[in-house]
Amino acid sequence: MNNDIRISLGLTDLNLTFDPNTEQHFSETNHNGTDTATWKLLLTYATTCDKCDNPMVNNGTKTVIHKGPRNAFKFQNFRIRKQKFLCKKCGHTSIT
Numbered sequence: 001m002n003n004d005i006r007i008s009l010g011l012t013d014l015n016l017t018f019d020p021n022t023e024q025h026f027s028e029t030n031h032n033g034t035d036t037a038t039w040k041l042l043l044t045y046a047t048t049c050d051k052c053d054n055p056m057v058n059n060g061t062k063t064v065i066h067k068g069p070r071n072a073f074k075f076q077n078f079r080i081r082k083q084k085f086l087c088k089k090c091g092h093t094s095i096t
């Protein structure tokens with residue numbers, strides 16, 4: 001994702017990327033005459049355990065929807081898959 005796209009979407013979190021599991025970066029729906037673009041994003045980064053400082057492994061994702069800024073033409077939502085993490089050493093879990 002380049003910086004122009006980030007700025008136009010109001011995305012400042014550099015750990016956000018377009019979701020590689022989806023073919024299209026966004027989908028558009030029309031609800032009661034209002035267009036909504038839903039951007040499909042993935043939030044992930046490498047992390048270490050809060051408890052024992054070992055590297056954590058990926059442990060699935062949780063999907064959330066955030067309302068984004070409205071531009072002149074439509075509403076924008078961000079569908080974000082948040083990475084979940086598991087520490088194999090102590091069993092501690094966390095999420096982005």
Ligand SMILES: [Zn+2]
Pocket residue numbers: 049050051052053054087088089090091092
């Ligand atoms: Zn741990």
